[in-house]
Amino acid sequence: MDALEVIKKRISCRAFSGEDIEREKIEKLIACIERINEKAGLHFQIYTGLTKDESVVKLAKTMFDGKVYWYAALVGGEDEISAEKVGYYGEELVLLATSLGLGTCWVGGTFDKKSVSPQIEPGEKLWDVIPIGYPAKKMPMKQRIIRDGLRKKTPAPEKMVEGDTEYKDLPEWVKAGLQAILDGPSAVNRLPVHLVCEKNNYFLKIYKENGGFEWNDLGIAKYQFWYAANALDVHGEWEWGSGGEFQIKAQQIEDLYQ
Numbered sequence: 001m002d003a004l005e006v007i008k009k010r011i012s013c014r015a016f017s018g019e020d021i022e023r024e025k026i027e028k029l030i031a032c033i034e035r036i037n038e039k040a041g042l043h044f045q046i047y048t049g050l051t052k053d054e055s056v057v058k059l060a061k062t063m064f065d066g067k068v069y070w071y072a073a074l075v076g077g078e079d080e081i082s083a084e085k086v087g088y089y090g091e092e093l094v095l096l097a098t099s100l101g102l103g104t105c106w107v108g109g110t111f112d113k114k115s116v117s118p119q120i121e122p123g124e125k126l127w128d129v130i131p132i133g134y135p136a137k138k139m140p141m142k143q144r145i146i147r148d149g150l151r152k153k154t155p156a157p158e159k160m161v162e163g164d165t166e167y168k169d170l171p172e173w174v175k176a177g178l179q180a181i182l183d184g185p186s187a188v189n190r191l192p193v194h195l196v197c198e199k200n201n202y203f204l205k206i207y208k209e210n211g212g213f214e215w216n217d218l219g220i221a222k223y224q225f226w227y228a229a230n231a232l233d234v235h236g237e238w239e240w241g242s243g244g245e246f247q248i249k250a251q252q253i254e255d256l257y258q
């Protein structure tokens, strides 16, 4: 699967088959979490249950179906930039799991917090859990209705752009980045971010609140954009923060804008 296929393939999986995940895939997820914690100062963890009698995390029965035996606990600092990093690096983990054929769902609200007990140090909080497992072979009707209902609200890309350039005039790699943001997850699919375009520079900002998840959403959107741009050979790094700039590596700029 190439990177743009991974982006299209990822959806919020709310129906799991209960099939075991192979050890080598779990090891890749563990290695990814270790890398993230080291470079970003986060405290992500991955857990499995002791028995297969019940799921390792209690997800709301009104939304989810099937048992899930692995989950990631996205623990990080309580401040806004930590929340953004949770989003950014949580999405790195989600897209890795997707590339391994696994299903995931960002879950910030619809789970029983008492059913999990990750390590949380002073100054940290559990932002979200990510159940990880093989998706059900066929998505049940209920989960299809939930997803279709949420996805109906996805805005047109033209509505996501501010600044001195209209959507139609954006370079293809920026359009691909924006499409990846639209295809990506956000709490209740509210996508509370706008891409600001000024003189061929690109900034991503929060333009509305989203129930306390807007900083997670900002980080997720930045990772989705980065991932798509990278797939099209445009290599850059986002500055952290609302309004942070996508800084293209210097040697590339001339090639892109000549």
Ligand SMILES: Cc1cc2nc3c(=O)[nH]c(=O)nc-3n(C[C@H](O)[C@H](O)[C@H](O)COP(=O)(O)O)c2cc1C
Pocket: 010, 011, 012, 013, 014, 063, 105, 106, 107, 108, 109, 110, 111, 128, 147, 150, 151, 183, 184, 185, 186, 187, 188, 189, 213, 216, 217, 220
């Ligand atoms: C920070 C965050 C929190 C979320 N919390 C929940 C949740 O509690 N329950 C749930 O079913 N989905 C949750 N979602 C998934 C969103 O509803 C989903 O990403 C959005 O509707 C877009 O659909 P898609 O991911 O299938 O493309 C969350 C997503 C994000 C990014």
